[in-house]
Structures are given as C-alpha cells and as structure tokens.
Amino acid sequence: MITNATIETLMNRKSVRKYTDRKLDDDELETIVRAGQQAAFASQLYSVLYSTEKPIAFDAAIWFLICVDVHKLERFMKLRGWDIVTNDLTLLLLGMQDASYMAQNMVVAAESLGIGSCFLGAVSSSAQRIRALSEKLTLPERVLPMVELVMGYPDEEFAPRPRYPLAFTLFENRYPEFTDKEVEEAMRVMDDGYLQQGYYRKQNVKIQVEGGRRDDYTFDNYSWTEHISRKWGQWAASPDELLDALKERGFSFMKSNE
Numbered sequence: 443m444i445t446n447a448t449i450e451t452l453m454n455r456k457s458v459r460k461y462t463d464r465k466l467d468d469d470e471l472e473t474i475v476r477a478g479q480q481a482a483f484a485s486q487l488y489s490v491l492y493s494t495e496k497p498i499a500f501d502a503a504i505w506f507l508i509c510v511d512v513h514k515l516e517r518f519m520k521l522r523g524w525d526i527v528t529n530d531l532t533l534l535l536l537g538m539q540d541a542s543y544m545a546q547n548m549v550v551a552a553e554s555l556g557i558g559s560c561f562l563g564a565v566s567s568s569a570q571r572i573r574a575l576s577e578k579l580t581l582p583e584r585v586l587p588m589v590e591l592v593m594g595y596p597d598e599e600f601a602p603r604p605r606y607p608l609a610f611t612l613f614e615n616r617y618p619e620f621t622d623k624e625v626e627e628a629m630r631v632m633d634d635g636y637l638q639q640g641y642y643r644k645q646n647v648k649i650q651v652e653g654g655r656r657d658d659y660t661f662d663n664y665s666w667t668e669h670i671s672r673k674w675g676q677w678a679a680s681p682d683e684l685l686d687a688l689k690e691r692g693f694s695f696m697k698s699n700e
C-alpha cells in the first residue's frame with residue numbers, strides 16, 4: 443500500500459470507548475465540523491447538533507447528533523417559490539449519504555488532530571430514541587436523527603480493528619459467487635483479529651445466549667461474526683415502530699397507490 447499522512451490517519455482510525463478528561467476547544471470543534479461540511483453532498487441534507495453536558499457515552503468530551511435534514515431544503519425552496527415533489531424515500535436515501543459522508547469527514551478530521559470518536563447507532567433501531575432526541579433538541583419535522591457520535595481525547599491504545607480481506611470486498615467487473623470456504627476465510631480474518639485483541643473480554647460483552655442456542659462460548663472463541671449474527675439474528679424484526687417514528691418526523695414511505 444502507498445502511504446502518506448492522510449492514508450495513515452485513515453488506517454489508524456478506530457472507535458474509542460475510553461476518554462481522558464480533556465475537553466475540545468472551540469477551534470477544534472469548528473475545524474472538525476467545517477471539515478465535515480466539505481464532504482461531497484447531494485443537497486447538504488444534514489444538520490449537526492452537539493452538547494458537552496454530561497452524561498455522555500463512554501464519558502467522552504462531546505456528543506454530536508448527525509441528522510438528515512430536509513427542513514432547510516424546504517425552507518429555501520419555499521423562498522424561491524418551489525415545493526418539494528421528490529418522494530421521501532429518495533430524499534432519505536440521499537440525505538443519509540450526505541449526512542454519512544459529512545460525519546465520516548468529521549471523524550477523520552478529528553483523528554488527524556489526535557481526537558478519538560465512536561458512532562452510536564441506537565437511533566437506527568429505536569423509535570423511542572428518535573422520539574426522545576427529537577423532543578429534547580426541538581427538531582422540526584423533516585429532520586431525522588441518523589447517528590450519534592461522541593469524541594474526545596483517547597485514554598486507550600490498541601491496534602486498528604481488522605477488516606474483511608480485499609478479496610471479499612473489491613470485485614472487478616462482476617460480483618463473484620462465493621464458495622463457503624471463501625466466506626469462512628473472510629470470517630476467520632475478522633474473528634482472529636478480534637480474538638487477538640481480546641476485544642470482547644475487555645468490553646465484558648455478554649456471550650451466553652438464551653433461547654437454546656449454542657452456549658459454550660468463552661472469551662477465547664467468541665467471535666466478531668457470532669457477535670454480529672446475534673444482533674441481526676435477533677433484533678428489530680418489525681419495521682413498524684420505526685416507520686411510525688419516521689412518519690412523526692415527516693417522512694412517509696407508502697407506495698403511491700396505497
């Protein structure tokens with residue numbers, strides 16, 4: 443791989459879950475958010491709210507809420523005499539991209555300043571969290587909490603976490619048909635990487651499963667692929683509550699004939 447300061451910053455970024463007491467100053471905050479704004483956008487369909495009031499997850503210095511924001515678009519289009527006719531699904535898909543690229547730029551900018559970060563995804567599965575944050579932060583309709591993000595100066599040191607091999611990620615010209623062996627090889631790379639770091643032991647993750655599944659895992663064999671399988675093999679089966687919360691936020695996804 444080629445390396446330079448930017449690539450090094452990207453390759454060294456990791457989610458930090460232990461922070462020192464050091465606060466971020468105004469210059470740091472401004473730099474991080476301005477660098478975030480400089481990401482590519484479809485229509486700048488985002489807003490960022492922040493707070494330094496504790497409690498903050500992992501006792502980080504600052505908490506951000508990155509929102510998809512169609513409200514500001516509506517406001518300026520109105521001033522130009524336009525109404526939005528584009529469907530909410532398209533707006534949401536584009537808005538999530540705008541907000542994501544902006545958020546990741548913030549993370550990388552922070553990393554380059556020695557400031558660590560961690561995303562928190564509860565709003566993607568919890569209607570209750572969407573409602574609570576919307577109320578607390580007085581979000582207008584058409585503003586949807588997309589992801590929480592905490593930052594601060596790291597108080598832990600460890601190697602970057604593993605990723606799938608490139609052969610399981612990058613495909614030239616056509617998508618391959620994976621053999622089970624190829625899938626297992628990608629799983630092994632991830633699982634070995636997490637086991638080597640003792641990640642789940644350090645986090646004291648609950649590794650015994652209820653419900654009659656295999657329950658003989660220990661911190662020596664509990665793996666990333668098992669951890670992830672358990673999430674998406676158990677959580678959030680119904681979209682109904684989330685759809686209700688999105689509707690309350692002013693986003694509706696009915697087919698036009700329903």
Ligand SMILES: Cc1cc2nc3c(=O)[nH]c(=O)nc-3n(C[C@H](O)[C@H](O)[C@H](O)COP(=O)(O)O)c2cc1C
Pocket residue numbers: 455456457458459560561562563564589602603
């Ligand atoms: C959308 C999203 C949601 C996440 N939610 C959480 C979370 O709720 N709690 C947490 O500790 N980490 C969360 N993370 C961090 C991931 O666990 C982390 O990025 C992933 O395990 C890879 O580790 P790394 O960032 O250190 O490379 C989230 C990351 C993303 C992008």
